Amino acid sequence: MDPEYDLTVIIPTYREGENIASLIGTIDGILSGAGIRGEILVVDDSSPDGTIPAVRALEAKLPNLRLVVRTADPGLSQSVVEGFSLARAPVFLVIDADFSHPPGLIPRFLDEIRSGADVAIGSRYIPGGGSEGWPLWRRIISRGATLLGRILFPEITDPVSGFFAVRREVVAGAPLRPRGYKILMEVLGKGTWRRAVEIPFVFRERKAGSSKLRAGTMLDYLRQVFDIARFALTRRQGAVWTELEKAFWFAAVGCSGIVVNMGLLWILTRFFGIYYLVSSIIAIEVSILNNFAWNDRWTFGRDTGHLHRSLAKRIGLFHAVSVGGAAINWLILLALTQFAGVFYLVSNLAGILAGFVWNYLVNRNVTWKRG
Ligand SMILES: Nc1nc2c(ncn2[C@@H]2O[C@H](COP(=O)(O)OP(=O)(O)O)[C@@H](O)[C@H]2O)c(=O)[nH]1
Ligand SMILES: [Mg+2]
Numbered sequence: 001m002d003p004e005y006d007l008t009v010i011i012p013t014y015r016e017g018e019n020i021a022s023l024i025g026t027i028d029g030i031l032s033g034a035g036i037r038g039e040i041l042v043v044d045d046s047s048p049d050g051t052i053p054a055v056r057a058l059e060a061k062l063p064n065l066r067l068v069v070r071t072a073d074p075g076l077s078q079s080v081v082e083g084f085s086l087a088r089a090p091v092f093l094v095i096d097a098d099f100s101h102p103p104g105l106i107p108r109f110l111d112e113i114r115s116g117a118d119v120a121i122g123s124r125y126i127p128g129g130g131s132e133g134w135p136l137w138r139r140i141i142s143r144g145a146t147l148l149g150r151i152l153f154p155e156i157t158d159p160v161s162g163f164f165a166v167r168r169e170v171v172a173g174a175p176l177r178p179r180g181y182k183i184l185m186e187v188l189g190k191g192t193w194r195r196a197v198e199i200p201f202v203f204r205e206r207k208a209g210s211s212k213l214r215a216g217t218m219l220d221y222l223r224q225v226f227d228i229a230r231f232a233l234t235r236r237q238g239a240v241w242t243e244l245e246k247a248f249w250f251a252a253v254g255c256s257g258i259v260v261n262m263g264l265l266w267i268l269t270r271f272f273g274i275y276y277l278v279s280s281i282i283a284i285e286v287s288i289l290n291n292f293a294w295n296d297r298w299t300f301g302r303d304t305g306h307l308h309r310s311l312a313k314r315i316g317l318f319h320a321v322s323v324g325g326a327a328i329n330w331l332i333l334l335a336l337t338q339f340a341g342v343f344y345l346v347s348n349l350a351g352i353l354a355g356f357v358w359n360y361l362v363n364r365n366v367t368w369k370r371g
Pocket of ligand 1: 011015043045074076079096098100210211212213
């Protein structure tokens with residue numbers, strides 16, 4: 001590490017000859033304008049176009065600019081990880097070379113890290129963020145990838161963002177297995193961090209050149225998600241593990257609710273002679289209260305941070321969410337069985353799963369909202 005620098009800006013490039021010189025100039029201006037001692041590190045995969053000569057020409061003028069030309073194992077994530085290992089500053093920032101990520105926000109990222117964040121993430125999905133100029137198919141794919149990523153990191157709205165900053169310690173020594181496009185997922189899944197903040201930004205269509213997204217990228221991503229989940233399960237630490245643990249307790253509490261519901265239905269009907277449909281209403285309500293109590297004590301009760309809602313509001317919301325979950329379960333059962341001809345017990349299983357994801361995420365983020 002070199003105390004000479006505050007920040008290393010890592011720019012992965014492949015065939016960015018039309019953008020790179022102008023981007024470097026812009027970034028250098030922003031860094032010096034903000035009083036940041038910044039190193040600019042371009043990591044290129046032997047681009048056959050004018051990228052390399054363009055950076056070389058600038059290297060003579062900018063002492064804080066460095067070019068690394070890779071010749072083996074090409075790939076965006078691999079290039080970023082190589083950038084991590086060569087960077088000299090205590091904080092790293094990753095940005096695309098095509099002006100899709102606004103360089104003007106760079107000082108904001110450093111500010112967030114300086115005020116205590118371990119990871120600062122540029123997000124398209126919080127107020128003030130968005131994306132412009134992408135065709136519908138790219139938006140749908142990107143949205144799907146983001147939702148999948150959120151299962152592992154529910155409090156992060158854009159876990160697949162390519163625009164982010166991390167403290168050196170987060171990734172130093174982390175067993176990163178870079179592949180595909182989603183290097184941030186790898187950093188969040190395997191790095192050591194506690195506090196992540198998000199900064200809204202508008203993703204713009206690249207200024208010049210064309211996208212390098214390939215079909216295999218999506219398959220790579222699926223593999224990466226499983227790899228991170230497996231890593232969390234075997235290491236039993238880190239952000240993903242904490243989340244899986246909580247989801248596990250939530251599921252266990254749900255199972256206890258089934259026992260309460262069935263048991264009470266049987267007792268009330270059999271021994272108290274209550275009409276079974278009436279018993280069932282009582283049994284459902286008691287099982288909801290049972291689940292609430294355990295989740296309040298256990299699943300979400302152990303988290304730190306101030307709870308935003310009173311006990312009465314939590315109980316009310318928990319009921320509303322449960323009704324929503326039941327409706328989702330029922331709609332999926334109906335849709336898959338009636339319109340897709342799926343066997344009803346299989347449809348129901350899909351419905352239960354979807355209802356579970358809904359119940360978990362909404363309760364986690366709304367009913368037991370903390371912060
Ligand atoms: N080093 C390196 N950079 C890459 C590679 N593929 C893409 N990039 C860079 O990664 C960034 C994002 O790539 P881009 O093609 O714009 O993807 P898109 O924005 O998702 O369409 C750009 O700065 C590219 O130059 C690669 O294989 N190696
Ligand atoms: Mg791009």
